[in-house]
Amino acid sequence: MSERIPVRTVEASPQIKKVPARPMKAKHATSDNQIFxxxxxxxxxxxxxxxxxxxxxxxxxxxxxxWGGRQAVLWDLSESKFHIFGATFWPQDFILLSALLIIAAFGLFAITVFAGRVWCGYTCPQSSWTWIFMWCEKITEGERNQRIKLQAAPWSLNKLARRAAKHTLWLAISVLTGLTFVGYFTPIRPLAEELLTLQIGGVSLFWVLFFTAATYINAGWLREAVCMHMCPYARFQSVMFDKDTLAISYDAARGENRGPRKRDVKPAEAGLGDCIDCQLCVQVCPTGIDIRDGLQMECIGCAACIDACDSIMDKMNYARGLIRYTSERELQGGKTHLLRPRLIGYVAVLVVMIGALALALVERPMVSLDVTKDRGLFRENGQGQIENIYTLKVINKTQQRQDYNLSLVDGDGFQLQGKTELSLAPGEIVDVPVSVAMTTERPASSSQTLSFKIADSDEPEVYSVAKSRFVAPMNR
Structure with a gap:
């Protein structure tokens, strides 16, 4: 006969009162789940x-x-040039842009490990534009209670006027945002003039309207839905959190049991914690969550609940920090370790990558050389020498006119023929046709590597090298 495991009834501890998740959702949002x-x-x-x-x-x-007679920051798609004040970047430099994006990603990882989703709450464009649109709501439709009443009220001239004013401001900000964004890819001054005179081209008009609509819909209508359902950051943030990550948290040990009381009543005497259950932390939350339910995916780390709770603590003459930036370890009675291996690793990698990018920018050649070999394999010239034909594409990446010399690197047995001295205006691109003749009687191989070099006439240390192949018959 098998033994049975004894069963005994365990009653829940009366010390901490379990509060259902989001108890005031109905007060914070309307029946259509719109958050006020x-x-x-x-x-x-x-x-x-x-x-x-x-x-x-x-x-x-x-x-x-x-800057220098042109727009200071402009990604000129028509000429494939990216201007950033005094520097001009070309398609050959786009690897630097990739490096910059990788650095930004590691920076985001590092700040997330240290302090959670502060990017989302303070600098994310979605959050920033949403706060601006919410401010437009406030000045056109009133405070929270007024907006709730207006939402429930039947249509009238007052409601129509307030809604029209709100959407007019939303559209104005959206149009300005779309125009500005496109202005980084198309010169902003003629673009704005064309838009105001209704002479804007079809492609430019499409993109202005596209980003206008994206801003209007995302910041005006979708709002928290973008953060909760569309942004991937909310999904993988938990992988980066550890027990020492500073996140916005509710101190349940101090706050429970929660409940209303008069200001002169001491919480301990009433068997209560510091939380008076005013729901203000819920009412200010842009995603409509109750931070007292614990860390949630929807929390964007904006700290609105901290400001709201601190204001109540001040009125009740309680210590601030019932809701605060803290770590899971500290909430459990331990001490937060700010410096830890994972964070140090992220920062170290970040410093190395920033240093490497800075070095690459400093060492970036200000002249570019690309070589394209002619489709024909080879030909024989008037002296009986084997020739290959090439087209050299030279780009002056500086902001001044430069003189250059073309040559072959380690070109023993070969002779460069054609124009070897060039003068290029700032940002100019030229295609230079040249030929290379083999001066030896018999080639060492049917296909050999040639290195072309373009160097600044005044500063020989400024140069660029590009390689190609020289093809010759073996049976000469």
């Missing part, structure tokens, strides 16, 4: 608005700057 956020003030809101203001100034202002 409440206005608030605080340190983190100030930091976020200041940072977003700087980024908006950078985005909308940089495109109008001029």
């Amino acid at each position: 956020t409440r206005s608030f003030t605080g340190l983190f809101r100030t930091l976020r608005m200041s940072g977003a203001g700087f980024l908006f100034l950078l985005f909308f202002g940089t495109v109008w700057l001029n």
Whole structure:
């Protein structure tokens, strides 16, 4: 006869009261799940608005700057050139752009390991534009309670006027955003003039309207849905978190049991924690979650709940920090380890990659040389020598006119024929046809490597080398 495992009844501990997830969802959102956020003030809101203001100034202002008679920052698709103030980058330099994107990715990994989704809450374009659109709602439709009432009210002239004003502001910001974004790829001044005079070309008009619609829909209508359902960052952030990651968290040990009370009532005497269950942290959340339910995928790390909770703690004369940036280890009674192997590894790799990119930018050759061999294999010239025909593509990447010399590297047994001295204007591209004759009687091989070199006449250390093949018959 087999033994049975004894069973005993275990009653739940009365110390911590379990609160259902999102108990005030109905108050925070309407029946169609539209979220109405409440206005608030605080340190983190100030930091976020200041940072977003700087980024908006950078985005909308940089495109109008001029440098050396041209737009300072312009990705000229028609000429395949990317201007960044005094530097000009070409398709051959796009590997540097790839390196920059990899550095940005590692930077995002490092900041996520250290402080969670601060990118999402403070600098993500989706979040930044959403806050601006929410501000438009506030000044046209009123505060949170007024917007809820307006949503439920039947259509009237007042409702129509307020909605029209809101959508007019949304569209104005969206058009300006679309125009500015396209202006980084097409000169902004003629583009803006063409748009205002309704003479804009079909391709430019399409992209302006495309990014206008994307901004209007994402920041005005989708909002938190983009963060929760479309952004991949929310899915893989948990892989990067560890017990020492600083994330926005609710201190349940201090806050429970939660419940309302008068200001002069001491929580311990009433058997309560510091949380008065005011729901303000839920009402200010742009994604509509209750941070007291624990870390959730929908949390974008904007710290709105921290500002809201701190304001209540101040009114109740309680210590701030019931909701705060903290780590799982600290919530469990331990001490957060800011410096840890994973974070140090990310930072070390990041520093190395930034250093390598800086070195590559400094050492980037300011002259480019590409070689294209003629389709014909070879030919015999008037002196009975075997010749191969090539086209050399030379690009002056500097902002001044430069003189160059063409030559062969280690060209024993070969002679370069054609134009070998060039003068190129800033950013000029020229195709130079040349031929190479074999001066030896018998080739060492039917196919040999040739190295062409273009060097600055005044600064020989500025040069570029490109290789090609020389083909000759073996039975001469």
